Amino acid sequence: MLSVYNTDAYAKVICDVIEELKPEAFLIGATNIGRDLAPRCAARLHTGLCADCTHLDIDVANYIQFLREASTLDVDSQKWDMEDRNLKMTRPAFGGHLMATIICPRFRPCMATVRPGVMKKNPFDQAKADACVIEKPAFTLSEADVKTEVTEVVKAAKKLVDLIGADFIVSVGRGISKDVEGGIKLAEELAAELGGVVGGSRATIDSGWLSADHQVGQTGKTVHPKVYVALGISGAIQHKAGMQDSECIIAVNKNDTAPIFEIADYGICGDLFKVTPLLTEAIRATKAAK
Numbered sequence: 073m074l075s076v077y078n079t080d081a082y083a084k085v086i087c088d089v090i091e092e093l094k095p096e097a098f099l100i101g102a103t104n105i106g107r108d109l110a111p112r113c114a115a116r117l118h119t120g121l122c123a124d125c126t127h128l129d130i131d132v133a134n135y136i137q138f139l140r141e142a143s144t145l146d147v148d149s150q151k152w153d154m155e156d157r158n159l160k161m162t163r164p165a166f167g168g169h170l171m172a173t174i175i176c177p178r179f180r181p182c183m184a185t186v187r188p189g190v191m192k193k194n195p196f197d198q199a200k201a202d203a204c205v206i207e208k209p210a211f212t213l214s215e216a217d218v219k220t221e222v223t224e225v226v227k228a229a230k231k232l233v234d235l236i237g238a239d240f241i242v243s244v245g246r247g248i249s250k251d252v253e254g255g256i257k258l259a260e261e262l263a264a265e266l267g268g269v270v271g272g273s274r275a276t277i278d279s280g281w282l283s284a285d286h287q288v289g290q291t292g293k294t295v296h297p298k299v300y301v302a303l304g305i306s307g308a309i310q311h312k313a314g315m316q317d318s319e320c321i322i323a324v325n326k327n328d329t330a331p332i333f334e335i336a337d338y339g340i341c342g343d344l345f346k347v348t349p350l351l352t353e354a355i356r357a358t359k360a361a362k
Contacts, residue, residue: 074213076222077105083112084217089209090117095181097159099128102185110185119179122161125186126171126290126313129160135173138162142313143171158182164290164310171290171313189236189294192317232285233269239298240268243288243315246275247304247325247344256281258348259303265355266299273305289314301351303344307332324348 074081086109090098098113100106102124114121127142129135132154139147158175159182165172176182235241242263248255259270272282274289288295289311300318305311307323307330315321316335323336324344333339340347 076225078218078220078222079108079112080218080220081213082109083116085211085213086113087116088211090181092209093207096157097130098181098183100183100185102187106185110183114183117181117183119181119183120174120176121183121185122163122174122176123185125161125163125184126190126294127162128184128186129162130157132156135160159184187294189296192296233271233283235269235271235286235288235293235295238269238295240266240301241271241288241295241297241299241315241318242266242268242301242303243271243273243305244276244282244303244344245273245305245311246279247306248276248281249279251345252279252281255304255344258345258352262301262348262352262355265352265359266301268297268299271295273308273311302332302336303348305332306330307334324351 074085090113100110100113107123110121110123127138129138132152136147136152139145158177160173160175161182161184162171162173164170240263242259244255244259248259256270263270270282270286271288271293272286274287274291276282277284277287277292284292287293289308290313291310292314294314296317297315297319299320299322300315302315302321302323302325304325305323306325306327309331312331312335320338321332321336322338322340323330323332324340324342324347325332326341326343328341333341
């Protein structure tokens, strides 16, 4: 009964396990299934749910350090309860124009859905792997618990862009507006030479230039590629929050005061329509020389 996803069946099993183990916090990936399952579980458990989180903290000291780096708040002038152990769940609000941190002090477990890519994968550690204990709690599930029946599963044929798993991402922003098709083509050519994929800022998605699966940022996907190339992206805080942990950031922008240069490892002040072909040709020549 669990081989094919069914909201009733999965919610029943998960809630039974939570009521038995009584965890302090319960996290679910903000995937299509997670976004369907989490609110059903929260309602059955009579607890709160913070959706689409981009940052999580428990220790107050770590949370204060996060605020220092990612906000304009004067954290030193505020009083903090350093013993507070509530899960601090941060997510975009008002369309990504501000960040809100939410806590659930009265009910347990604290529940949150977390966007894929937000938590950076640590290198494999055999000692930690050996220390893990896998528990398989007992549960009961009958046909009476399932109110709906899945008769057929049809997968969409559309191939989505895998931004989260990509090592190389070339993203375009509002700077391609004078020649949208040409700008996207340049990004695709550069991404092809790098063996990566094309991403975009929120402006490109809202304008209909790229589909939503290309979006990088607080209201899109959080990415950690080896190389992130930003073409014509000014670097609004919402976009930077989704890519600032990339190993190497290369920014191309005509405006030498663009915020993207504040976090870029390499910044090129110039027209992306002139610079991008030069980058593509340089990479192509380097690969040919090898």
